[in-house]
Amino acid sequence: MSSPERKLRLTDIINVNIWDVDSKPHIIVNYEKCKNCPTKACVRLCPTGCYTETENGILFSYEGCVECGTCRVVCPMEAITWTYPKSGKGIFYRFS
Amino acid sequence: MEEMNILDQKFDVAVVGAGPAGLAAAYYLAKKGFKTVVLERGREIGSKSIYGGRIYAAPLKEIYPNFNSMPVHRWVKKERISIMPDYESMISIDYQGKDAISFTAYLTEVVKWMGIQAETAGATIITDVPVTNFYRENNKVAGVVSGEDVLRSDVVVDAEGVNRLVLEASGIVKPLKPELVALGVKEVLKGDSKQIEDAFGLSQDEGLAWVFLGAATANVPGGAFLYTNRDSVSLGVVVLLDKAIVNLKDHISQLVESLRTAPALKNYLKNLRISEYSAHLIPEDVWSLRPERLVYDGLLITGDAAGLLLNAGYTYRGVDFAAYSGYLAGKAIESAHAQGDYGAGALSSYEKMLKDSIVIKELNRFRKVHEIMKNNLLFEKYPKIMSGVMKRMFENSDGPSKAWDAINESCKENQYSMLKLLINGYKIVRAL
Amino acid sequence: MGLDIILLFKYVPNTTTVNVDPNTGTLIREGVPSVVNPHDLVAAEFALKLKEKYGGKIMAMIMAPPSATKGIEYLVGMGIDEGILLTDRVYGGADTLATSYVLSQAIKKVVSHYDLIVAGQETLDSSTAHIGAQVSSWLGIPYVYYVTEAEIQDGHMIVTRQLETYIEKYKVKLPALISVLMHSLQPRDVTLKNKIKAVKEKPIKVYTNNELQLNPLCTGLKGSPTIVAKTEFIGKIPRKMQIMQGKPPEEMVSWLISKLKEEKVI
Numbered sequence A: 001m002s003s004p005e006r007k008l009r010l011t012d013i014i015n016v017n018i019w020d021v022d023s024k025p026h027i028i029v030n031y032e033k034c035k036n037c038p039t040k041a042c043v044r045l046c047p048t049g050c051y052t053e054t055e056n057g058i059l060f061s062y063e064g065c066v067e068c069g070t071c072r073v074v075c076p077m078e079a080i081t082w083t084y085p086k087s088g089k090g091i092f093y094r095f096s
Numbered sequence B: 001m002e003e004m005n006i007l008d009q010k011f012d013v014a015v016v017g018a019g020p021a022g023l024a025a026a027y028y029l030a031k032k033g034f035k036t037v038v039l040e041r042g043r044e045i046g047s048k049s050i051y052g053g054r055i056y057a058a059p060l061k062e063i064y065p066n067f068n069s070m071p072v073h074r075w076v077k078k079e080r081i082s083i084m085p086d087y088e089s090m091i092s093i094d095y096q097g098k099d100a101i102s103f104t105a106y107l108t109e110v111v112k113w114m115g116i117q118a119e120t121a122g123a124t125i126i127t128d129v130p131v132t133n134f135y136r137e138n139n140k141v142a143g144v145v146s147g148e149d150v151l152r153s154d155v156v157v158d159a160e161g162v163n164r165l166v167l168e169a170s171g172i173v174k175p176l177k178p179e180l181v182a183l184g185v186k187e188v189l190k191g192d193s194k195q196i197e198d199a200f201g202l203s204q205d206e207g208l209a210w211v212f213l214g215a216a217t218a219n220v221p222g223g224a225f226l227y228t229n230r231d232s233v234s235l236g237v238v239v240l241l242d243k244a245i246v247n248l249k250d251h252i253s254q255l256v257e258s259l260r261t262a263p264a265l266k267n268y269l270k271n272l273r274i275s276e277y278s279a280h281l282i283p284e285d286v287w288s289l290r291p292e293r294l295v296y297d298g299l300l301i302t303g304d305a306a307g308l309l310l311n312a313g314y315t316y317r318g319v320d321f322a323a324y325s326g327y328l329a330g331k332a333i334e335s336a337h338a339q340g341d342y343g344a345g346a347l348s349s350y351e352k353m354l355k356d357s358i359v360i361k362e363l364n365r366f367r368k369v370h371e372i373m374k375n376n377l378l379f380e381k382y383p384k385i386m387s388g389v390m391k392r393m394f395e396n397s398d399g400p401s402k403a404w405d406a407i408n409e410s411c412k413e414n415q416y417s418m419l420k421l422l423i424n425g426y427k428i429v430r431a432l
Numbered sequence C: 001m002g003l004d005i006i007l008l009f010k011y012v013p014n015t016t017t018v019n020v021d022p023n024t025g026t027l028i029r030e031g032v033p034s035v036v037n038p039h040d041l042v043a044a045e046f047a048l049k050l051k052e053k054y055g056g057k058i059m060a061m062i063m064a065p066p067s068a069t070k071g072i073e074y075l076v077g078m079g080i081d082e083g084i085l086l087t088d089r090v091y092g093g094a095d096t097l098a099t100s101y102v103l104s105q106a107i108k109k110v111v112s113h114y115d116l117i118v119a120g121q122e123t124l125d126s127s128t129a130h131i132g133a134q135v136s137s138w139l140g141i142p143y144v145y146y147v148t149e150a151e152i153q154d155g156h157m158i159v160t161r162q163l164e165t166y167i168e169k170y171k172v173k174l175p176a177l178i179s180v181l182m183h184s185l186q187p188r189d190v191t192l193k194n195k196i197k198a199v200k201e202k203p204i205k206v207y208t209n210n211e212l213q214l215n216p217l218c219t220g221l222k223g224s225p226t227i228v229a230k231t232e233f234i235g236k237i238p239r240k241m242q243i244m245q246g247k248p249p250e251e252m253v254s255w256l257i258s259k260l261k262e263e264k265v266i
């Protein structure tokens, strides 16, 4: 469908962003609840791909989070404890 | 919550969030001599700001006498709406205006500018600090809480944006639901200004606002956009979240990826490099999202947090509306101060002024659009019908067919009644 | 008794995330904001813990362009009491020698009393780890690095330093300079209370060479014998990710070891 030559991996794209990554996570996922999740919507809808589905269930990493709040809204299981990073940490936009 | 540490310092007004809404409120209030503090969770003003790319100027000109120093990139003189049946082709409507009423810019830069205006007017801006709740005295909002620290103020302006953690914590609104919001994902692609002007046929300072419907969102209700900045392009996709949960098969980032690499856009985006990837929620069903009231004792709610954003189907007006609501909140506080009372009654002039302002007037005018945006047909069926029409008209080897025949045949092919098409088409035009 | 502590820090471009253009593979430097060097935040936390225990005052000191004021504000936001910014055109382009010279001379000239100087292990942007050693020798005071703990005992400081395979304890005379082992502590967050103080009271003093009167031949580019001949970007090493989960620990460990051997890491 689309020209393949410039298809890039999401991990490479988000590499252009700047983060001041906090040493503690601002989002906590209760993986137990994920086991019964009917949609796993976070996996497709987290824009930076922080949620991955593995053989052994959902895996979440907060480092690439852009604090959009999508996962919090789409999660049907209330599995996510969501706050903002403290001390101005997290994403630092420059050209948006 | 037990070990609260009430700070000695007290302000007249505390503003939660240094976005367009909060900074416009702070600017107005500081200028009028109110001791004003803005609390922002980001490292710097603008470091958490992201939007589509175009701002309507009039409300900002009214708020800021020195609007001419605004970091404008380009004035939008060209508008284009394209329907993409697939990534290879599109049907476009172009509009070239004479007088530009909107401009492209980075929101990161615009709010930084607004921050300087507020600070110059005398407001204090505190970054790095997320507000976690309101502080209450005798059931009135009387300041803000961050961690264990309490900062008191006579009145609070909530301008925290669409993710309303503070309003939620204080019990004023419920957590967001997917049907209330849309998700926007965007890339900024950089080159130099000459490159942008050549690729899009623009003259210096002239900008293009371009909207895509159809394949650009994998037929999930929503849209895609392209704005030309000084030396870059903002390219992004917006999808309604409840629809995306059900209908989006791929990862959301694939939508932007497919748009950037679409053959139909290839010639425009040559040799640009990605310089930022961002995402944010947008109020979608603004009527259901709006808190029950916009004023409470000691509290006013502005901007996205109040659902004061216009989704006109082809364009968003959030930045100027947010700023204008902040400005009106400032005026309401000024008049409440004159009455010596910050109760909900005294502050309610905010809601009245909003009602009479461009913000609510336009929101009412566009109320219908939301209904249509929810209509899958617009995003799935219509693009296909239209592309069928175009193909018949322009790619028919027997020579072009008559428009009417083409529409008729294309409707049949897509199993859709022409009467329905006409009725719905009329509805859309009316709503817009 | 109360300890007067000087915290040396650097304000550096945030390169914790290396920004590489996905199309061309080149480094992107445009608009990269600066942060307080993360290892210096650990040193700040170390100093704050000492202050909590013994009382006293912490002053953050930096030689840098005026934009570093933001870094001082961040540290005051964490609870540091005040800051000194040493800034002058003639200090620009300094290597570690010229930098340590200015810092130590400023300490001599404008700081009336101090018991302890605390620094981070190294900086994000150059990783030389010279500053601590050089400042202490300019000042002629003891220097201990890789420090994880410090305690006051009868006018001396008992300092614990952690090396790869063993722990050492030193008894040093004060004043002394210590550099804190990186990652050994979790820096605390900025609080509303402290950040308001930083912005409203601005407890920041600025000194230029007008006040310090240092010989310009010993500062900045002129005072810097080090020449960076060339820096080379080694390119991005593609990350490989494999996940092993839910097996008995023994099995997972031997799997990991075999993978690391495969990759010639061990």
Ligand SMILES: Cc1cc2nc3c(=O)[nH]c(=O)nc-3n(C[C@H](O)[C@H](O)[C@H](O)COP(=O)(O)OP(=O)(O)OC[C@H]3O[C@@H](n4cnc5c(N)ncnc54)[C@H](O)[C@@H]3O)c2cc1C
Pocket: B016, B017, B018, B019, B020, B021, B022, B039, B040, B041, B042, B046, B048, B049, B050, B051, B052, B053, B054, B055, B056, B129, B130, B131, B132, B159, B160, B161, B162, B165, B166, B183, B184, B185, B186, B236, B238, B279, B280, B281, B282, B302, B303, B304, B305, B309, B316, B317, B318, B319, B320, B322, B323
């Ligand atoms: C993809 C997309 C495209 C858009 N396109 C356009 C467009 O082209 N034109 C247009 O006019 N509008 C557009 N909008 C809408 C526009 O961005 C918003 O309407 C506008 O930014 C709202 O301003 P605000 O001040 O209410 O909130 P925001 O801009 O969201 O600002 C809120 C601020 O508060 C801070 N904050 C939040 N919570 C806290 C807390 N607890 N403590 C301290 N600080 C906090 C945030 O960091 C942020 O700085 C778009 C939005 C999106 C997402």
Ligand code: SF4
Pocket: A029, A033, A034, A035, A037, A038, A039, A040, A041, A042, A043, A051, A058, A074, A075, A076, A077, A078, A079, A080
């Ligand atoms: S949507 Fe929620 S419950 Fe489902 S997988 Fe994601 S985090 Fe888990």
Ligand code: SF4
Pocket: A027, A045, A046, A047, A048, A049, A050, A064, A065, A066, A067, A068, A069, A070, A071, A072
């Ligand atoms: S907040 Fe947004 S970016 Fe962060 S993990 Fe959730 S969906 Fe992903």
